[in-house]
Structure formats: structure tokens, C-alpha cells
Amino acid sequence: MVYQDKKQVDEKDISLKLFVVLNRAMQSIKKQIEEDIKRYGLNQTEFAVLELLYHKGDQPIQKIGSKVLIASSSITYVVDKLEKKKLIRRKPCPNDRRITYAVLTEDGKELMRTIFPEHKEAIHDILGGVDIDEKKMMIDQLKKLGTYANKDRS
Amino acid sequence: MVYQDKKQVDEKDISLKLFVVLNRAMQSIKKQIEEDIKRYGLNQTEFAVLELLYHKGDQPIQKIGSKVLIASSSITYVVDKLEKKKLIRRKPCPNDRRITYAVLTEDGKELMRTIFPEHKEAIHDILGGVDIDEKKMMIDQLKKLGTYANKDRS
DNA sequence: AAAATATATCTCGAATTCGAGATAATTATA
DNA sequence: TATAATTATCTCGAATTCGAGATATATTTT
Numbered sequence: 215m216v217y218q219d220k221k222q223v224d225e226k227d228i229s230l231k232l233f234v235v236l237n238r239a240m241q242s243i244k245k246q247i248e249e250d251i252k253r254y255g256l257n258q259t260e261f262a263v264l265e266l267l268y269h270k271g272d273q274p275i276q277k278i279g280s281k282v283l284i285a286s287s288s289i290t291y292v293v294d295k296l297e298k299k300k301l302i303r304r305k306p307c308p309n310d311r312r313i314t315y316a317v318l319t320e321d322g323k324e325l326m327r328t329i330f331p332e333h334k335e336a337i338h339d340i341l342g343g344v345d346i347d348e349k350k351m352m353i354d355q356l357k358k359l360g361t362y363a364n365k366d367r368s
Numbered sequence: 369m370v371y372q373d374k375k376q377v378d379e380k381d382i383s384l385k386l387f388v389v390l391n392r393a394m395q396s397i398k399k400q401i402e403e404d405i406k407r408y409g410l411n412q413t414e415f416a417v418l419e420l421l422y423h424k425g426d427q428p429i430q431k432i433g434s435k436v437l438i439a440s441s442s443i444t445y446v447v448d449k450l451e452k453k454k455l456i457r458r459k460p461c462p463n464d465r466r467i468t469y470a471v472l473t474e475d476g477k478e479l480m481r482t483i484f485p486e487h488k489e490a491i492h493d494i495l496g497g498v499d500i501d502e503k504k505m506m507i508d509q510l511k512k513l514g515t516y517a518n519k520d521r522s
Numbered sequence: 523a524a525a526a527t528a529t530a531t532c533t534c535g536a537a538t539t540c541g542a543g544a545t546a547a548t549t550a551t552a
Numbered sequence: 553t554a555t556a557a558t559t560a561t562c563t564c565g566a567a568t569t570c571g572a573g574a575t576a577t578a579t580t581t582t
Contacts, residue, residue, distance in 0.1 A: 225492065226488050226491075228507075229491050229495045229503065230488055230491055231503075231507055232503045233401070235510045235511055235514070236510055237394075238514050239510040239517070240390065240391075240394050241437055242513075242514045243387070243513065246518075246521075259568080274530080275531065284569075284570090285569070285570055286531070287532075287533080287534090287569080288568075288570070289531090290531070291568075310529095310530085310578070311530095312529060312577045312578065313530060313577095314530080314531070337380075337384055338380045338383040340521070341383045341387065341513060344513055344516075346379050349385075349386045351505070351509075352506065353386050353389050356389045356392075359393045359497040359498055360393035360396045363393070363397045363400050367493050411538085413538080439540055440562080441540065441542095441564090442539050442540070444561070444562055445537095445538075445539080446538090465560095466546070466548065466561070
């Protein structure tokens with residue numbers, strides 16, 4: 215192929231542009247949200263773990279990894295930190311001795327009851343750049359993007 | 369306020385959902401792109417720096433930081449790595465002795481000439497989950513989101 | 523039942539990023 | 553001009569994340 219169809223080239227430029235803009239937007243948003251969470255003495259990963267336990271109840275440590283999307287070695291690290299802060303504790307599974315559950319302590323629950331609504335409010339504020347219909351549209355499109363990206367394209 | 373307007377609550381849920389979906393999609397996409405770049409023995413930050421120099425020419429090290437969105441200490445680290453790989457070199461600025469330019473070496477240029485088109489193709493493939501019109505729409509919306517997120521909301 | 527395979531968690535070292543602060547050079551102010 | 557403030561880069565130590573591999577337990581296969 216000596217030359218590429220003009221339209222093809224344009225489309226690739228659009229894709230590249232989308233990636234760049236996605237990156238930028240994400241970084242801005244994450245930075246703001248990180249800022250909010252820092253007020254509670256937590257980082258995003260720690261918060262995500264607490265949020266998971268708060269909404270879904272006790273979880274095997276390994277499940278946490280797949281939901282929060284981090285490597286198993288990283289979970290050990292985060293769970294250690296949260297345990298030191300007395301926000302969660304480890305509880306062995308009686309049926310399967312390989313498994314350890316992460317469980318919110320009373321302190322952890324209390325903290326989440328307080329900060330989760332505030333956090334939700336903060337996210338809503340930070341994402342105020344588009345209206346609700348646009349958000350719904352973006353959710354659909356982002357789901358498609360994410361699902362497709364995970365597919366094997368080789 | 370004893371209760372919150374139902375609509376308000378829903379809207380906050382949508383915002384939260386958008387954030388979650390955005391995170392997920394981004395992580396999937398980044399992972400795939402990282403994978404592609406790894407084939408060239410680079411990571412995303414290194415690639416971003418090379419790309420910047422390739423498209424915008426020599427840059428003061430500090431400018432690189434603001435474009436690629438990393439801290440000054442991190443740039444020093446990345447520039448060191450790329451210099452060791454002989455893909456860029458440091459060049460002092462004659463007018464302002466505080467400034468050091470990062471400059472693509474011939475090897476660096478050659479590499480980018482080869483891999484940039486491939487990389488662009490890969491991104492296009494990875495982002496195949498939505499069509500071009502949806503991409504254009506997302507670009508606009510993401511720009512709005514990003515700009516707004518950067519605003520001071522305190 | 524023994525052997526092989528799979529699963530859950532953890533340890534370790536490496537890579538990457540950050541923030542605080544040091545240093546040197548430049549620009550603005552008194 | 554001397555002083556103060558700003559700017560560009562770098563150093564250092566800490567935080568976070570990862571992947572490879574270790575260990576213990578459970579499940580599947582022979």
C-alpha cells in the first residue's frame with residue numbers, strides 16, 4: 215500500500231486524540247478526588263477497598279484484588295495498612311484455610327458512614343463539567359470502550 | 369435538611385457511576401497500550417516524552433514535565449533513562465544557563481519514525497469499541513470534564 | 523490414595539512516582 | 553546595585569505498585 219486513504223488517516227488521528235484527552239481528563243479528575251480523599255487520611259486504593267467492604271460486605275482478600283484491579287502483592291500491602299489503621303481486620307475462613315477475609319471494624323464502618331456521602335458529593339462536584347444526560351451517554355460509551363479494549367485483538 | 373430530593377440523589381449516583389466506569393475503561397485501555405509500547409522496550413512515560421520531542425522538537429526539561437504531566441523529579445528520572453538508552457541527550461541552553469534541553473538523538477528519531485505509526489495503529493485498534501462520531505462526542509465531553517475538574521471549586 | 527494441578531496469600535526486590543528541599547541562575551524590587 | 557523573589561533542575565527518601573516466586577491448602581486426575 216503506497217498511500218493510505220485520507221479518511222483512514224483522519225480516523226486514527228481521532229483515536230489518538232481521544233486517548234490523549236481521556237488521559238488528561240482522567241488525570242485532572244483523579245487528582246481532585248485524591249485530594250478529597252486525602253482529607254480522611256486515605257489514598258484512592260485504600261478508599262476503594264473500604265468502599266468495597268462497606269457496600270459488599272466481607273470479602274476474601276483475593277476478591278478485593280479483582281474488584282479494585284490491583285495485583286495480589288499490592289493487596290497484601292494495602293490490607294496491611296488498613297489493618298494497622300484499625301479500619302479492617304483479617305478473619306480466616308473456616309471452610310477453606312487458604313482464604314482470609316477482610317472485614318470492616320466498627321471504626322471502619324463508622325468512618326465510611328461519615329465520609330462516603332461527603333465523598334460522593336465531592337465526586338459529583340468534580341464531575342460537574344457535563345450534565346446528567348451527557349454523563350449517561352459517556353457511561354455507555356466508556357463501557358463499550360472498556361469491554362472492547364479487554365478483548366483479544368491479536 | 370432532613371431528606372434529599374430524589375432527583376439529586378440519582379444524579380449523584382450517576383456521577384459516581386461515571387467515575388467508576390471511567391476508571392475501569394481507562395485501566396483497560398492503558399494496560400493494552402502499555403503492552404504495545406513494551407514491545408519497543410519503553411513504558412508509557414518514556415514514550416510520551418519521545419513523542420513530545422518527535423512532534424514538537426527540542427524541549428526544555430521543565431516543559432516536558434508540564435506537557436506529560438509529571439513532577440519535576442520524575443522527569444529527571446525519565447530523561448536519565450532515555451539518555452542511557454541513547455534515545456535523547458541533554459543540551460544546555462546558551463541563553464539561560466538554568467535550562468537544559470532534551471533533544472532526540474538520531475537513534476531516537478529513527479526509532480520514532482518506525483514505531484509511532486505502529487503505535488497509532490495500535491491505539492486505533494484498542495479504541496475500536498466506539499465509532500468515529502462517538503469518539504468526537506467523547507472528546508468534547510472529556511474536555512469539558514477535564515477543564516471543569518481543574519477549576520477551583522472550594 | 524498418591525500425584526499433579528490449581529488457588530489464595532504472602533515475601534521480596536525492582537520500577538516508578540512523588541514531595542520537600544538543595545543549588546544555581548535569572549529577573550524583579552527596593 | 554544589593555536584595556529578594558522566581559525559575560529550572562537535581563537529589564534524596566518515602567510511598568505505591570508490580571511480577572516472580574515461595575508456601576500452604578484444596579481440588580482434580582490418574
